[in-house]
Amino acid sequence: MRTPLPGLALLAALTTGAGGAEMRPPPGASSCTGCHAEGSAMGVLAGRPEAEIVGALDAFRGGTRPATIMNRIAKGFDAQESQAIAAWFAAQAPR
Amino acid sequence: MRRAASPEPTRRAVIGAAAASVLARPALGGTPPRVVVIGAGFGGATAARGLAAGGVDVTLVEASERYIACTGSNAVVVGLRGIDAQTFGYDALGRAGLRFVRATATGIDATARRVSLGDGTALPYDRLILSPGIDLRFDAIPGYDAKAAEAMPHAWKAGEQTLRLARQLDAMPEGGTVVLSAPANPYRCPPGPYERASLIAHFLKTRKPRAKLVLLDAKDTFSKQKLFEAAWARLYPDVIEYVPLAAGGAVTEVDPAGMVVRTDFAEYKADVACIIPPQRAGRIAAQAGCADRSGWCPIDPVTFESRLVPGIHVIGDAAIAGAMPKSAFSANSQGKVCAQAVIDLLAGREPESPKLINTCWSLVAPGHGISIAGVFHPADGLLADVPGAGGISPLDAPEDVQAREAAYGESWYQTITRDVFG
Numbered sequence: 001m002r003t004p005l006p007g008l009a010l011l012a013a014l015t016t017g018a019g020g021a022e023m024r025p026p027p028g029a030s031s032c033t034g035c036h037a038e039g040s041a042m043g044v045l046a047g048r049p050e051a052e053i054v055g056a057l058d059a060f061r062g063g064t065r066p067a068t069i070m071n072r073i074a075k076g077f078d079a080q081e082s083q084a085i086a087a088w089f090a091a092q093a094p095r
Numbered sequence: 096m097r098r099a100a101s102p103e104p105t106r107r108a109v110i111g112a113a114a115a116s117v118l119a120r121p122a123l124g125g126t127p128p129r130v131v132v133i134g135a136g137f138g139g140a141t142a143a144r145g146l147a148a149g150g151v152d153v154t155l156v157e158a159s160e161r162y163i164a165c166t167g168s169n170a171v172v173v174g175l176r177g178i179d180a181q182t183f184g185y186d187a188l189g190r191a192g193l194r195f196v197r198a199t200a201t202g203i204d205a206t207a208r209r210v211s212l213g214d215g216t217a218l219p220y221d222r223l224i225l226s227p228g229i230d231l232r233f234d235a236i237p238g239y240d241a242k243a244a245e246a247m248p249h250a251w252k253a254g255e256q257t258l259r260l261a262r263q264l265d266a267m268p269e270g271g272t273v274v275l276s277a278p279a280n281p282y283r284c285p286p287g288p289y290e291r292a293s294l295i296a297h298f299l300k301t302r303k304p305r306a307k308l309v310l311l312d313a314k315d316t317f318s319k320q321k322l323f324e325a326a327w328a329r330l331y332p333d334v335i336e337y338v339p340l341a342a343g344g345a346v347t348e349v350d351p352a353g354m355v356v357r358t359d360f361a362e363y364k365a366d367v368a369c370i371i372p373p374q375r376a377g378r379i380a381a382q383a384g385c386a387d388r389s390g391w392c393p394i395d396p397v398t399f400e401s402r403l404v405p406g407i408h409v410i411g412d413a414a415i416a417g418a419m420p421k422s423a424f425s426a427n428s429q430g431k432v433c434a435q436a437v438i439d440l441l442a443g444r445e446p447e448s449p450k451l452i453n454t455c456w457s458l459v460a461p462g463h464g465i466s467i468a469g470v471f472h473p474a475d476g477l478l479a480d481v482p483g484a485g486g487i488s489p490l491d492a493p494e495d496v497q498a499r500e501a502a503y504g505e506s507w508y509q510t511i512t513r514d515v516f517g
């Protein structure tokens with residue numbers, strides 16, 4: 001068994017590291033990676049330019065880009081939410 | 096990237112907030128808060144990984160030696176894939192920065208905040224996450240108990256049951272009858288019985304000439320109904336007989352010795368009978384006091400904290416997640432959101448109102464996929480559909496779209512199981 005993390009390491013993690021406030025995924029983003037994960041036929045979002053993701057979501061929402069499923073998913077997010085999600089993925093290291 | 100509006104909290108402030116959030120435990124001192132997760136399935140393993148990635152001290156408790164995934168197991172039932180493709184070890188989870196404990200959680204003392212394990216030891220927690228999946232209700236259909244499930248498998252928990260049903264189908268005579276019964280809502284994997292009906296019908300059509308499938312349903316409407324019914328009319332018109340509740344589809348009794356399935360209206364003699372009984376949250380949830388009279392667990396839609404027991408969160412099939420179906424996809428989405436909420440609560444931060452996605456693909460025949468999707472958010476204390484989003488595949492989808500949906504479904508299965516167990 002591992003020993004528990006010392007309090008200081010936890011503090012660092014909670015305040016600045018993964019999972020801390022600055023790293024909180026915007027609403028919806030953590031569900032995207034259910035499909036858009038490394039190795040998936042649906043592609044990876046991490047590291048994609050923000051404008052590209054926003055543009056794709058917009059086109060899916062508007063029905064101008066053909067889709068099997070993204071049209072139905074994109075309609076669940078407004079322009080502002082899409083922007084936040086796109087920025088969050090764009091800021092991640094490409095995988 | 097967005098910066099936190101408030102200045103970074105000091106060590107004392109964070110510890111103080113954490114202590115307040117766990118009802119001012121006296122001896123918290125310098126020890127970091129401990130989170131225990133029960134159940135290393137799609138929900139629990141995801142949540143535990145999320146917490147570990149956030150630097151939280153997390154212990155994941157799992158009773159089984161290995162995980163056998165239900166998702167995709169309908170293909171195993173009809174011999175289209177092996178059980179090995181469904182089977183995953185927990186070794187990688189043990190290396191994911193969390194403490195993996197192979198034991199059955201046998202009791203929860205929510206006041207002392209302690210989980211007892213089958214080996215007599217106990218795990219203290221500041222917050223507990225339950226993702227125990229389902230228990231089958233062997234008290235719901237007269238005659239259908241655990242013993243009867245050997246003659247009439249449910250195959251609703253993957254493993255030996257799945258293989259048993261596969262063997263029975265393989266051995267059945269040409270021109271025989273399969274009886275498949277689906278329960279009333281809610282239950283694990285709403286489209287699952289209808290995908291199973293489709294794949295069994297395909298199996299009968301190709302392997303057991305003149306055989307029939309009677310699908311008895313304890314409800315009148317079901318998930319992706321239009322798509323399934325269109326596929327059945329097109330592909331299996333002489334194979335599937337669908338009997339909804341209104342036409343007497345509710346099973347009232349089974350006789351496993353005689354292989355007879357009874358409804359109020361009729362008696363069916365089966366060569367193979369697959370009875371999917373009603374279900375409830377895995378028993379540890381009720382033991383913890385988290386299940387209501389329905390047998391399932393009411394939760395707060397932002398944090399997944401139990402409405403009945405503070406400090407315990409419930410995710411996955413066991414939770415009453417409003418419009419979100421009981422699926423592996425939902426459990427995975429919920430695991431991530433719940434982990435973040437617990438991290439926030441431990442740090443004394445208010446969790447954000449989440450949005451969650453679910454998608455379930457089903458096969459109506461090998462290589463022919465259909466799907467249902469939804470986007471969900473908290474509304475009026477429940478997880479509700481985001482209006483205008485989600486829905487089912489188009490009824491008139493051409494073959495190539497159905498093929499792509501089947502391929503995406505398989506790709507999802509491969510990546511999600513690698514993310515969770517790999």
Ligand SMILES: Cc1cc2nc3c(=O)[nH]c(=O)nc-3n(C[C@H](O)[C@H](O)[C@H](O)COP(=O)(O)OP(=O)(O)OC[C@H]3O[C@@H](n4cnc5c(N)ncnc54)[C@H](O)[C@@H]3O)c2cc1C
Pocket residue numbers: 133134135136137138139156157158159162164165166167168169198199200201226227228229250251252283284287377378379410411412413421422423424425426454455456
């Ligand atoms: C035939 C079929 C097909 C399906 N197809 C799909 C699909 O295509 N897509 C989809 O999204 N979903 C599908 N599902 C649904 C999916 O399998 C479930 O929704 C999902 O497994 C739920 O995850 P969970 O974490 O709630 O529970 P589980 O995955 O069941 O995990 C619960 C875990 O908790 C452990 N546990 C329980 N009690 C204790 C205890 N007291 N102590 C220690 N450990 C304990 C169990 O051993 C288990 O490993 C399907 C289901 C079936 C039956």
